[in-house]
Amino acid sequence: MLASILQNIINALQWGSFYSLIALGYTLVYGVLLLINFAHGDVFMVGAYIAFFVATFLLSFSALPGWGVLALTIPLCMILTALVGVSLERIAYRPLRRKGAHRLYVVITALMCGLVLENGNLALLGASRKAFPELIHKVVFTFGSVTMTNLKIAVILSAFLTFFILQFIVTKTKIGMAMRAISYDKFAVPLMGIPIDTVIVFTFVLGSAFAGLAGLLFALSYPILDPYMGAMIGWKAFIAAVVGGIGDIRGAFLGGFLLGFVEILVVAFFPSTYRDLIAFSILLVILCIKPTGLFGVAQTTKI
Amino acid sequence: MQKYSVPLLVTILLIVLVALSQSGAMDLYVQSIILFMGINIILSSSLNLVNGYMGEFACGHAAFMAVGAYVSSTLNVWLFAQDKFFGPPLLPPELALYFFPVVLLAGGIAAAFAGILIAIPSFKTRGDYLAIITIAANYIVTSTIINMDSIGGARGFMGMKKVLFSMSDTIDLPWILIWVVISTVMTIWLIRRFVSSTYGKGISAISQDEVAAEIMSVNTNKMKLIAFMLSSGLAGIAGGLYAHILGYINPGSFGILKSTECLVMVYLGGMGSLSGSVISAILFTLLLEMLRFVIPWIDTIMHWSYLLPDSYHLSQVWKWVLIPLILILLMQFRPEGIMGNRELSDIFPRLKKYYSFK
Amino acid sequence: MALLEIKELTQLFGGLCAVSDFSVALESGELVGLIGPNGAGKTTMFNLVSGFYKPTQGSITFKGHPITGLKPHEITALGVARTFQNIRLWNDMTVLENICVSQHYNMGYSIVDALLRTKRYLKNEKRIYTEAMEILEALDLARYAHEVPPNLPYGLQRKVEIARALSIKPSLLLLDEPAAGLNSADVQDLIKLIQRIHKEFDITIWMIEHQMTVVMTLCSRLKVIDFGSTIADGTPDEIQNNPDVIKAYLGDDTI
Numbered sequence: 001m002l003a004s005i006l007q008n009i010i011n012a013l014q015w016g017s018f019y020s021l022i023a024l025g026y027t028l029v030y031g032v033l034l035l036i037n038f039a040h041g042d043v044f045m046v047g048a049y050i051a052f053f054v055a056t057f058l059l060s061f062s063a064l065p066g067w068g069v070l071a072l073t074i075p076l077c078m079i080l081t082a083l084v085g086v087s088l089e090r091i092a093y094r095p096l097r098r099k100g101a102h103r104l105y106v107v108i109t110a111l112m113c114g115l116v117l118e119n120g121n122l123a124l125l126g127a128s129r130k131a132f133p134e135l136i137h138k139v140v141f142t143f144g145s146v147t148m149t150n151l152k153i154a155v156i157l158s159a160f161l162t163f164f165i166l167q168f169i170v171t172k173t174k175i176g177m178a179m180r181a182i183s184y185d186k187f188a189v190p191l192m193g194i195p196i197d198t199v200i201v202f203t204f205v206l207g208s209a210f211a212g213l214a215g216l217l218f219a220l221s222y223p224i225l226d227p228y229m230g231a232m233i234g235w236k237a238f239i240a241a242v243v244g245g246i247g248d249i250r251g252a253f254l255g256g257f258l259l260g261f262v263e264i265l266v267v268a269f270f271p272s273t274y275r276d277l278i279a280f281s282i283l284l285v286i287l288c289i290k291p292t293g294l295f296g297v298a299q300t301t302k303i
Numbered sequence: 304m305q306k307y308s309v310p311l312l313v314t315i316l317l318i319v320l321v322a323l324s325q326s327g328a329m330d331l332y333v334q335s336i337i338l339f340m341g342i343n344i345i346l347s348s349s350l351n352l353v354n355g356y357m358g359e360f361a362c363g364h365a366a367f368m369a370v371g372a373y374v375s376s377t378l379n380v381w382l383f384a385q386d387k388f389f390g391p392p393l394l395p396p397e398l399a400l401y402f403f404p405v406v407l408l409a410g411g412i413a414a415a416f417a418g419i420l421i422a423i424p425s426f427k428t429r430g431d432y433l434a435i436i437t438i439a440a441n442y443i444v445t446s447t448i449i450n451m452d453s454i455g456g457a458r459g460f461m462g463m464k465k466v467l468f469s470m471s472d473t474i475d476l477p478w479i480l481i482w483v484v485i486s487t488v489m490t491i492w493l494i495r496r497f498v499s500s501t502y503g504k505g506i507s508a509i510s511q512d513e514v515a516a517e518i519m520s521v522n523t524n525k526m527k528l529i530a531f532m533l534s535s536g537l538a539g540i541a542g543g544l545y546a547h548i549l550g551y552i553n554p555g556s557f558g559i560l561k562s563t564e565c566l567v568m569v570y571l572g573g574m575g576s577l578s579g580s581v582i583s584a585i586l587f588t589l590l591l592e593m594l595r596f597v598i599p600w601i602d603t604i605m606h607w608s609y610l611l612p613d614s615y616h617l618s619q620v621w622k623w624v625l626i627p628l629i630l631i632l633l634m635q636f637r638p639e640g641i642m643g644n645r646e647l648s649d650i651f652p653r654l655k656k657y658y659s660f661k
Numbered sequence: 662m663a664l665l666e667i668k669e670l671t672q673l674f675g676g677l678c679a680v681s682d683f684s685v686a687l688e689s690g691e692l693v694g695l696i697g698p699n700g701a702g703k704t705t706m707f708n709l710v711s712g713f714y715k716p717t718q719g720s721i722t723f724k725g726h727p728i729t730g731l732k733p734h735e736i737t738a739l740g741v742a743r744t745f746q747n748i749r750l751w752n753d754m755t756v757l758e759n760i761c762v763s764q765h766y767n768m769g770y771s772i773v774d775a776l777l778r779t780k781r782y783l784k785n786e787k788r789i790y791t792e793a794m795e796i797l798e799a800l801d802l803a804r805y806a807h808e809v810p811p812n813l814p815y816g817l818q819r820k821v822e823i824a825r826a827l828s829i830k831p832s833l834l835l836l837d838e839p840a841a842g843l844n845s846a847d848v849q850d851l852i853k854l855i856q857r858i859h860k861e862f863d864i865t866i867w868m869i870e871h872q873m874t875v876v877m878t879l880c881s882r883l884k885v886i887d888f889g890s891t892i893a894d895g896t897p898d899e900i901q902n903n904p905d906v907i908k909a910y911l912g913d914d915t916i
Contacts, residue, residue, distance in 0.1 A: 036431050095635055104360055105634040107431060108570065111362070112627035112634075115563060119623035231559075235442070242435060277446035280439040284424070287436055291428050493776055500775040500782070501761045501768060501789055508751050508762045515749035518711060520737040520766035520829060529772060644753065 003145040008264050014152045014221070016260020017159035020253050021214035022237035023244070024166055025207030027252035030241070031183045032203045033097075035106055039088055039114035041234010043208050046117060047081035047215025048225050049125075052132050054080070059133055066135040070220075073135075077216045078209040085208025086201055088113055094197070114234070121227035132223035155217050162210050163253045170249060175202055183247065232276070236263075239283040245296030255294070317484050324477040334480065336592055338548050341483040342541045343584035345490045347568035348577055349537035354566070355574035355644070356498055357530050358510030359425060360434045363441030364538055364565040367414040369557035370444060371539025372546040375410030377454055379403070379547075380462040383469055388453050396469035403470060403482065407543045414539020415532040417444070422531035426524050441562055448554040459553030463546055483544050490537050495577055497533065506530050507575070560623065567630050572640050579642030594622045662725055664689045664865050665710070665833055670719035672702075672709060672889070679705045681889040683719070687833070692859050692866045694880035694897075698909055702889040703869045704746065707835050711743050712736040723833065738766035742831035744822045746838045746869075750810040756821050757806040760793035760828045767829075796828045799861075800854070816847035820854065827862060834858075836868040840875050852878055877901070885909070 022044050029037045054076050058069045092113050096106050139150040170176035178199045182189050190196045218233075219225060236259060244255025259279065266278045286293070320337065323329035350364045381389040383399040394402075424436045449457045470478045497503040505526045508516040517523050546552045568587050572579030602617040611617075633640065648654045663686035672680040679702045687693055695703050708714050710721055712733040721729050728736050737743075751759050769785035797803045802817070802824055810818050819839060826834060839855070840848050852875055859866055859879075870876050876883065877897045885893040885900060887909040893900055900906055 036434075092631060092635075101634070101638065103430065105638050107360070107434060108566065109631050109634045111563070111566075112631045115560075115627035116624055116631070119620055119627070123618060123620040123624055235438070238435070239439075271450075273446070273450050277443060277450065280443045280446070283439050284436060284443070287428065287432060288424050291432055496776050496778060497772075501764060501786060502770070502772060502775045504754065504758055504762050505765050507754060511751040511753055512749050514713075515745070515751065516762075517733045518737060518743055518749075519763040519825065520734045521762065522732075522734050522765065 006146045008268060009261075010146065010148050010152065012261040012264040013156050013257065014260075015264060016257035017155045018214050018218055018233065018256075019237045019240045019259050020159045020256025021162055021210050021217075022234065023241040023252035023256045024162065024249055025211045026238055026241040027244075027246055027249050028166070028179070028203050028207045031247045031249075032179050032200060033093075034103065034183070035093065035110065036238070036246075037088075037207075038107065038110040038234075038238075039117060040085075040207065040211060041232075041237060042114040042117035042230040043081060043085050043088070044211040044215045044218075044234060044237075045121070045225075045227065045230025046084050047077060047208075047212030048132075048219045048229065049121065049130070049215075050080045050084075050212065051077040051216040051219050052130055052225055055133055055135060059135075066137070070135045074213065074216060078212045081212025081215065082205045082209040085204045085211070089201065089204045094200075114231070118227050118231060125227070130225040132219040132225060134223070135220065151217075151221055155221060158213060158217060159253075159256075162213070163249070166206065166210075166249055169206070175199060179203055236279060239279060241293075243283065243286050243293050245293030248295040251293055251295035313488050317481065320480060320484060321477060324480055325475075334477070335548070336588060338480065338483050338544075340585050340588045341487040342545050342548070343564075343568060343588050344487050344581050345537055345541040345544075346565050347572060347580040347584040347587075348490055348494050349534045349541070350565045351569045351572070351574070351577065351580040352494060352498075352506075352537075353530055353534045354569050355576065355580070356503075356510065357506045357527070358574070360430055361421065361437045361531075361534075362434050362559075362566060363421070363437035363439075363444075363562050364534075365557040365559070365561035366437075366441040366444040367417055367535035367538035368542035368545065368561065369448060369552075369554065370417045370535075371410035371414040371542030372552050372557070373410075373448060373454060373460065373542075374413040374539070375406045375543035376460055376463050376546040376552060378406045378409055379466045380460075382406075384462045384465040386462050396466070397473045399466050400470045400473045400478070403466075403478065407482065407486070407540055410543035411536040411540040414542065415536030417539075418531040418535030419528065421535075422528045425527050425531065438559065438562075441557075441559060445554040445558055448557075455553070457554060459551055461551040464550035467547060467550075479544070479547055483548075486540055486544060490540070491577065491581065493533075493537075498577070563627065563630075567626055567633075570630060570633060570638070570640055573642035573644060574640065575644035576640070576642040576646055578647040579640055579645075583641060591622065594625065595619070598622065663687055664724060665867070666720075666722040667710070668720050668722075670706075670709065670721065671717050672705060672714060673717045679889050680709065680716075683886065683889070683891060685884055685891075685894075687865055687867060689832075689865055690863065691882065692855075692868070692880055694876045694883040695867060695869045695886065696871070696876055696883060696900075697886040697892075701886045703886065704837060705889075706886075707743060707837055707867075707869065710736075710835060711741065734766065737829060737831075740830070740832040741835065742826035742829050742833070743835040744819075744826050744837055744839060746841055748810075748815075748818050748822050750818060750822055750825070752809060752811050755807050755809055756797065756802065756813075757790075757793055759810070759821065759825050760796060761789050763825050763828050764789045764792070793828060796824050800824045800827075800858075816843055816850065819843065819847075819851070823854070823858070827858065831864055834864050834866045836866060836870075838869050838871060840870055840872045848872065848875060851875070855879055 022040065025040050026037060029035060029040070051073055055069055055073045058064060058072055064072070092109050093106055096109060141148055170179060178189065178194045181194065182196060182199060186196070237256065240255035240259040241252045243258060244251030244253070262282060263275055263279060266275050270278070324334055346364065346368065350361065353359050353361045379399065380386045382394050382402065383392045383396045385391055421437050421440050425433055428436065448454070454460050467479060498506070505516065505521045508521055509523055509526060513523060564587070568583045569580060571587065572583030598617050598619060598621055602611070605611040605617070606613070665687040667683060667685045670680055670683040671678070683706065695706065697703055705714070709716050712728065712731050712735070715730055720727055723739060723741060726739070728739065751762070754762070768789070770782045774782040794803060794806065797806055800820060800823070802820060805813060805817065810821060813821065823839070840851055843851060855866065856879065858864065868880065880897060883895065883897055883900045884891060885906050892905045892909055893903045895903070
C-alpha cells in the first residue's frame with residue numbers, strides 16, 4: 001500500500017515537473033506584460049522538436065556518445081527555443097505594444113500564434129509522429145516495489161533547479177527587480193531609465209528557454225512527438241499557473257505539482273478519459289471561488 | 304410598401320432557393336455552401352452579441368454548438384429513427400417534419416442553459432479570465448461527450464440523415480435548406496431587435512463602463528446572463544442545423560478550432576456590428592471553400608517554379624495556418640475589422656428607409 | 662424622519678480604515694457639502710451609500726429603509742442618483758441613448774416584448790424617449806441629443822452626466838466633485854445649474870467638492886472629514902473659522 005502511494009508520489013512529482021517548468025514561463029510573461037502568452041504551450045512543443053532535430057543531427061554527424069549529444073543538446077535547445085520565443089515577441093507582440101493596442105488584441109494574437117505553430121508544424125512536417133532517439137541508458141533504481149529511473153530523477157531535479165534559479169533572478173538581480181517593477185507600473189519604468197524592451201526580451205528568453213528544456217526532457221521521457229502535444233500540456237500548465245496565482249512564480253511552481261498530483265490521483269481511481277475533464281473542472285471551480293489563485297493578489301479597480 | 308421590402312425580399316429569396324434546389328438546378332455542392340453560410344452567420348452574430356456588443360472575451364462558442372447539436376440529434380434519432388442504442392423510433396417518422404423546429408428549439412434551449420455555466424463566472428471576472436473559463440468550458444463539454452458512449456463518444460453519432468429522409472418523404476421539399484434560411488433570418492432579426500431596444504443597449508453600456516451601468520440602474524448580472532444565454536442558445540440552434548446537414552457529428556468538430564473560426568468571423572466583421580458579422584460570415588465561408596481549390600493551385604505553381612521539393616505537397620492543413628494568420632494580421636493592421644462598430648445603415652444612410660426597426 | 666441617515670459607519674480595507682464611525686442625517690431638501698483634504702474618504706463614503714462597498718460596521722438608511730447590502734442598481738431604483746469625479750458617460754452612445762439606458766429600472770417591458778415589438782414595448786419606448794427629451798430640454802441640452810459625448814466640450818459633458826442622474830427621478834443626488842476640470846465660466850454655470858435643479862426638481866443634494874467658491878455659495882451645511890472621521894459640522898461661516906478644519910487643510914503652525 002505504502003509502496004503504491006510512494007510510486008504515485010514519484011510519478012506525480014515527475015509529471016508535475018513538466019507542468020511547473022511550463023507554468024513558470026506563463027507566469028513570468030504574465031507578471032511582466034499582463035499578457036497570457038497562449039502560444040507558450042506550443043513553444044514547448046517547438047522546443048521538443050528542436051531537441052529532436054538537434055539530437056538527430058548530432059547523432060548522425062558527430063562521433064559523440066549519447067550523453068555527449070545530450071550535453072550539447074540541452075544548451076542548444078534552450079537557446080534555439082529562446083530565439084523562437086523572442087521572435088514571437090518581436091514580430092507579433094511588440095508592434096501591438098508600441099501601438100498601445102487593447103490587451104484583448106494581444107491575447108487573440110497570442111492564441112492565434114499558438115495555432116499557427118501547431119498547424120504549421122503539422123503542415124510542414126506531416127502527420128507522422130517523430131521518435132526521439134535514445135540518448136542515455138535508462139538506469140532503474142528499485143526500492144522494494146517502488147521504481148524510478150534516472151530520467152525521472154533528472155526531470156524532478158531540473159524543475160527544482162529551474163525554480164531556484166528563477167527565484168534568484170527575480171528577487172536578487174537588478175533585472176529581476178526591473179521585471180517586478182514593470183508588473184506594477186509599465187509607464188513609470190522607462191521614465192526611470194530602465195530599458196523596458198530589454199527587460200521584456202529577457203523575460204521571454206527565460207520563459208522560452210525553460211519551456212525548451214521542458215520539451216527536451218519530455219521528449220526524453222516520452223519519446224513520441226506530435227504537433228499537438230503542446231496544446232493540451234500548455235493548457236494544463238496554464239491551469240497550474242492560474243491555480244497557483246498567475247504573476248507569482250512560487251504559485252506557478254506549486255501549481256504545477258498540485259496539478260500533477262491531482263491528475264495522477266484521478267488516473268488512479270477513474271478511467272483515464274476523465275483526466276482532462278476533471279482537471280478543467282477543477283480550474284473552473286477554483287476560478288469561481290478564488291479568481292486570483294492561491295498566491296495571487298487581487299487587483300482592485302478604483303471607482 | 305417600403306417598410307415591408309425586407310420581409311418581402313427574404314420570402315422571395317427563400318422561394319428562389321427552394322425552387323432551385325427542387326428542380327435540381329442548384330447542385331448539392333453550391334447548396335452545401337449556402338447551408339454553411341447560414342450556419343456561420345448564426346454563429347458569428349450570436350458570438351458578436353457577447354464578444355462585440357458586451358465586450359467580453361468568450362472563446363468557447365463551439366461548446367454550445369456541440370450541446371445543441373447533440374441534444375437535437377439524439378432527440379430526433381430517438382423519436383423518429385432506428386438506432387443501435389435507442390432502438391426503434393418512438394413516434395411515427397412521418398411526424399418528424401412537424402417536430403423538427405421543436406427539436407431544434409430544444410437543442411437551443413439546452414445550449415442556453417449551458418450558457419449559464421459561463422455566465423455566472425462572468426459576474427466576477429472579465430477579460431483574460433473569462434477567456435480561460437470559456438476555453439475550459441469548451442474542453443469540458445467535448446470531454447464529457449467523449450465519455451458518453453451511449454451517444455457514440457469519440458466515435459461520433461449519426462442517424463440524422465434518416466430523419467431528414469423521413470421529412471422529405473412526407474412532403475417533398477429541401478427541408479434542411481428551408482430551416483437554415485428561416486433560422487438565419489430569425490437570428491439576425493432577433494439580435495437586431497434586441498440590440499436596438501433600450502433593454503439591449505444596457506449591454507453596450509456594460510461594455511463601455513460597467514460601473515456607470517450598475518449605478519444607472521442596469522442590473523448588470525441579469526443582463527450578462529441574458530446575453531450569454533441568448534448567444535449560446537442561438538449557437539445551439541446552429542449546432543442542431545449543422546448536425547442535420549452533415550448527418551454525422553463527433554466531439555472533435557466542436558473543439559478550439561471551431562471556436563477559433565467563430566472568433567475570426569466576429570473580429571473580421573467588427574465587434575458590435577451585426578451587418579459586419581453577416582458579411583464576414585459569408586466571406587469566411589467563401590474563403591474556406593476557395594482554399595480547397597487555391598491551395599492545390601499554389602502547390603502546382605510552387606512545384607513548377609521549383610520552390611518546393613517534389614516529395615512535398617501542400618495539404619489542406621495549410622488552411623489552419625492561414626486562418627489564425629488572418630486574425631493575427633487583422634489584429635495588427637485593422638483590429639476593428641471590416642465594419643468597425645458601424646452598421647450598413649451607417650455607411651449607406653438611404654438603406655434606413657427600407658426597414659422599420661431602428 | 663431624515664431622508665438619508667448614516668449611523669456609525671466604519672469601512673475597513675484590510676488594515677486601512679477609510680471611514681471611521683461616521684454619522685450624518687440629511688433632511689429632505691437640504692444641500693449639504695462633504696469636504697476634506699485629499700484621501701479623507703469622501704468618495705469612499707459615496708461608494709458606500711451607492712452600494713459599491715458593504716460597510717464593515719454601521720448602517721445606512723434611506724427613506725427609513727436600510728440600504729446597506731443592496732446592489733447599486735437596486736439603490737438607484739429607490740431614488741439615489743450619483744455622478745462621478747471622472748465623467749463616466751457611455752462614449753459610444755449618443756446623449757439621448759445615455760439618458761434612455763438609465764431607465765433600465767423602469768422599462769415597463771420584458772425581453773419578450775422587446776423581441777416581438779409588442780404594443781407594450783412600443784408604448785414604453787416612446788415614454789422613455791419622451792421623458793429623456795424632457796430632461797434634456799429642461800437642462801437646455803436638447804440640441805445635443807444625437808451627439809456622442811466625446812464630441813462635446815467638458816462642461817457640457819458634465820451637464821449631460823447630471824441630466825442622466827436626474828433622469829432616474831432621484832430624491833437624493835450625490836455629486837462627486839462636479840466642478841472638477843471646469844474653467845471659471847463653466848463653474849459659474851454649474852453653480853447656477855445646481856441651484857436651479859435644487860429648487861425646480863425639489864431634491865436633496867449631497868456634494869463633494871474642493872472648490873471653496875462652489876461649496877460656500879451653494880451649501881447650507883458642511884461636513885468636514887479627515888482620515889475617515891468627522892472633524893467639523895456646521896454652516897459655511899462656522900466651518901471657515903473652525904481651527905480644526907484649518908489645521909486639516911493647511912497644517913498647523915508648529916514646524
